[in-house]
Amino acid sequence: MITFFILLLGVGHNHAASLVHNSTGSLDELGVCHCSVVLPDSTFPADRFEMLQISNYNLTISVEKQISKIQHYESTLIIYMERLVNLTKRVEVMEMGGISYTELDFELVKLEIRQIEALILQMKTSMNGTNVLVEALYVEIHNLSITVSQLEVYDKNNVLVIRREIAALKKRLENCEKNQTNPKPDPPADSGTCQHGIITNISKPFIVQLNYYGFNYKSGGWGSDSLAGADQNIQWVAPMTTDARMMNYLRVYPSYNDLLMYQHNIDRGISSPNYGQGGGMIMFNKTMYYNCYNNGKLCKYNPQLNTMEPSVNLPNAAYNNRFSYSSSPYQDIDMASDEEGLWAIYSTEENAGNVIISKIDPITLAVKQTWNTTQYKPAATNAFMACGVLYVTRALSTKREEIFYMYDTKTNKEGWPRVPLEKPKENVQSLSYNPNDRKLYMYNEGYLVNYDLYFTSPQEDKSQI
Numbered sequence: 194m195i196t197f198f199i200l201l202l203g204v205g206h207n208h209a210a211s212l213v214h215n216s217t218g219s220l221d222e223l224g225v226c227h228c229s230v231v232l233p234d235s236t237f238p239a240d241r242f243e244m245l246q247i248s249n250y251n252l253t254i255s256v257e258k259q260i261s262k263i264q265h266y267e268s269t270l271i272i273y274m275e276r277l278v279n280l281t282k283r284v285e286v287m288e289m290g291g292i293s294y295t296e297l298d299f300e301l302v303k304l305e306i307r308q309i310e311a312l313i314l315q316m317k318t319s320m321n322g323t324n325v326l327v328e329a330l331y332v333e334i335h336n337l338s339i340t341v342s343q344l345e346v347y348d349k350n351n352v353l354v355i356r357r358e359i360a361a362l363k364k365r366l367e368n369c370e371k372n373q374t375n376p377k378p379d380p381p382a383d384s385g386t387c388q389h390g391i392i393t394n395i396s397k398p399f400i401v402q403l404n405y406y407g408f409n410y411k412s413g414g415w416g417s418d419s420l421a422g423a424d425q426n427i428q429w430v431a432p433m434t435t436d437a438r439m440m441n442y443l444r445v446y447p448s449y450n451d452l453l454m455y456q457h458n459i460d461r462g463i464s465s466p467n468y469g470q471g472g473g474m475i476m477f478n479k480t481m482y483y484n485c486y487n488n489g490k491l492c493k494y495n496p497q498l499n500t501m502e503p504s505v506n507l508p509n510a511a512y513n514n515r516f517s518y519s520s521s522p523y524q525d526i527d528m529a530s531d532e533e534g535l536w537a538i539y540s541t542e543e544n545a546g547n548v549i550i551s552k553i554d555p556i557t558l559a560v561k562q563t564w565n566t567t568q569y570k571p572a573a574t575n576a577f578m579a580c581g582v583l584y585v586t587r588a589l590s591t592k593r594e595e596i597f598y599m600y601d602t603k604t605n606k607e608g609w610p611r612v613p614l615e616k617p618k619e620n621v622q623s624l625s626y627n628p629n630d631r632k633l634y635m636y637n638e639g640y641l642v643n644y645d646l647y648f649t650s651p652q653e654d655k656s657q658i
C-alpha cells in the first residue's frame with residue numbers, strides 16, 4: 194500500500210478527488226485540506242509490469258526460436274556431414290584415378306559441393322560463427338571444393354588417353370618380358386662402397402615411365418630403397434599435389450617390373466598432420482624420410498607397415514618455401530642418402546640461405562654433424578649426396594643442367610666442376626642418388642627418369658677438388 198499527501202488548494206479539489214478511489218481528508222487550522230490517498234496495489238506498476246511481461250514473452254519466443262533453430266541445424270548438420278563423408282570418398286576416388294570420370298560426374302560433384310557449401314555458409318552466418326561444428330564443417334567443404342576445382346583443371350581427356358596408352362604399354366611390356374628376362378641391368382660389382390671417386394660424367398636420361406597420376410602431377414619423387422645394401426625390388430613413387438607443396442599419397446611397388454606395368458601396387462594416403470612438404474623425400478631402410486608439412490621437422494613413415502614415427506625438429510632449418518630450389522617450390526629440406534647414410538640438405542637464416550649439409554641419425558632423426566657451404570640454395574635447381582660429397586645442379590637451358598658445385602664432407606673442401614646433364618623436361622623436381630645401383634633418380638615434370646653416373650678412380654680425386 195502506498196500513501197501520500199496531496200496539498201489541495203480550493204480550485205482543484207473536486208477534480209483531484211474524483212481521480213482517486215479512496216481518500217480521507219481533514220482541514221487544518223489554516224483551512225488547508227490534508228488528504229491521505231490510498232491507492233490499491235495494482236494501479237501503480239501495472240503498465241510497466243505489463244511492458245516487462247510483453248518483452249519477457251517476446252524474449253521467450255525468440256529464445257525458443259533460437260533453440261528450435263539450433264535443433265534444426267543439428268539434425269541438418271548430421272545429414273550434411275554424412276553427405277560430406279560420402280562426397281569426400283567420391284572425390285578421393287576421382288583423385289586417385291580409380292575411376293574414369295566423365296564431365297557429368299564432375300558436374301554432379303561440383304553441384305553437390307556448391308549446395309552443401311551454400312547451406313553451411315547460411316548456417317554459419319545465422320549462428321554468427323560461434324558453433325565449432327559448423328566452423329569445422331565449413332573448412333572441410335571449402336577444402337573439398339578447392340580439391341575439386343584443382344581436379345577440374347586436369348585435362349580429363351588426357352587422363353583417358355593416358356589410361357589407354359598405359360594399357361597398350363602393359364601389353365608391350367609383357368611381350369618384352371617374355372623376350373628379355375632381365376630388363377634391369379645388374380648393379381656395379383662394388384656398389385654400396387666408396388671405392389670410386391667423384392662424378393665425371395652422366396649418361397643420357399632414361400625415361401622409365403610417366404607417374405601413375407599422369408602428367409598434370411608435375412612434382413614429386415621416386416626411386417628404390419637408398420640404404421646401401423637394401424632390398425632393391427621395392428619401388429616408390431610419390432606424386433605431390435599440383436601446387437608442388439604437399440605429399441599426401443604414396444605408392445609402393447613390390448618390384449621394378451610391377452612399377453613398369455603399374456600393377457600390384459600398395460597405395461597409401463598420408464593424412465594430416467603427417468603430410469609431407471616439397472619433393473625432398475627419400476626411401477631409406479624401407480622408411481620414407483621427408484620434411485613434414487608446414488613446419489621445420491623431419492617425418493618418418495614406413496609405407497609397407499603403414500606406421501608413422503614421431504616427427505623431430507631439424508634445428509634452425511628454414512621451411513615453407515623460404516630457401517627452396519629454383520625449379521621446385523617448398524623443397525627447403527631435401528633428404529638424401531648415399532654409401533655413408535642419411536643426410537639432410539637445407540638452409541638456415543644464420544647461413545644466409547646457403548646450403549647446409551647435416552648427417553642424420555636414421556633412428557632418432559637427430560643431427561650427427563653439420564657442414565656449412567657457400568652455395569646459395571635458391572640459386573640451385575637441386576642437389577644430392579654421393580660418397581659423402583654434395584653435388585649441386587643448375588639449369589643451363591630448358592634441355593640441359595649441370596653439376597656446378599660440390600662439397601666434400603670428408604675434406605671440407607668445395608669445388609666447381611662442370612658435369613652436364615640432359616633433361617627431358619624443363620623443371621627438375623627432385624634428384625637423388627642411390628648407392629646400390631649408383632644411379633641418379635629424377636622426377637621431371639611427372640616423368641620418372643634415371644641416369645647412370647660415371648666416377649673417377651679414387652686417385653684422380655685430388656686433382657679435381
Ligand SMILES: *[C@@H]1O[C@H](CO)[C@@H](O)[C@H](O)[C@H]1NC(C)=O
Binds near residue numbers: 214215216231
Ligand atoms: C477507504 O479506505 C478505508 C481504509 O483503508 C476503508 O475502511 C474504507 O472502507 C474505504 N472507503 C471506500 C469508499 O472505499
Ligand SMILES: *[C@@H]1O[C@H](CO)[C@@H](O)[C@H](O)[C@H]1NC(C)=O
Binds near residue numbers: 244248251
Ligand atoms: C514484442 O513483439 C511484438 C511483435 O514482434 C512487437 O510489436 C513489440 O514491440 C515487442 N515488444 C517489446 C517490448 O519488445
Ligand SMILES: *[C@@H]1O[C@H](CO)[C@@H](O)[C@H](O)[C@H]1NC(C)=O
Binds near residue numbers: 275279
Ligand atoms: C553415398 O553414395 C552412394 C553411391 O555414390 C549412395 O548409394 C549412397 O546412398 C550415398 N549415401 C548417402 C548417405 O548419401
Ligand SMILES: *[C@@H]1O[C@H](CO)[C@@H](O)[C@H](O)[C@H]1NC(C)=O
Binds near residue numbers: 318321
Ligand atoms: C555477431 O557477433 C558479433 C560479436 O560477437 C557482433 O558484433 C555482430 O553484430 C554479430 N552479428 C550478427 C549478425 O548477429
Ligand SMILES: *[C@@H]1O[C@H](CO)[C@@H](O)[C@H](O)[C@H]1NC(C)=O
Binds near residue numbers: 329332333336465
Ligand atoms: C583444409 O586445408 C587446410 C590447408 O590446406 C588445412 O590446414 C586444414 O587442416 C584442412 N582442413 C580439413 C578439415 O581438411
Ligand SMILES: *[C@@H]1O[C@H](CO)[C@@H](O)[C@H](O)[C@H]1NC(C)=O
Binds near residue numbers: 365368369372
Ligand atoms: C620378341 O621376340 C620375338 C622373336 O624373337 C619378336 O618377333 C618379337 O617382336 C619380340 N617382341 C618384342 C616386344 O620385342
Ligand SMILES: *[C@@H]1O[C@H](CO)[C@@H](O)[C@H](O)[C@H]1NC(C)=O
Binds near residue numbers: 394
Ligand atoms: C659423357 O657422357 C655423354 C653421354 O653418354 C657422352 O656423349 C660423352 O662423350 C661423355 N663425355 C665424357 C667426357 O666422357
Ligand SMILES: *[C@@H]1O[C@H](CO)[C@@H](O)[C@H](O)[C@H]1NC(C)=O
Binds near residue numbers: 420478555556
Ligand atoms: C633399419 O631398420 C631396422 C629395423 O627397423 C633397424 O634395426 C636398423 O638399425 C635400420 N638400419 C639403419 C641403417 O638405419
Ligand SMILES: *[C@@H]1O[C@H](CO)[C@@H](O)[C@H](O)[C@H]1NC(C)=O
Binds near residue numbers: 544563564565
Ligand atoms: C655454420 O655457420 C653458423 C653461422 O655462421 C655457425 O654458427 C656454425 O658454427 C657453422 N657451423 C660449422 C660446422 O661450421
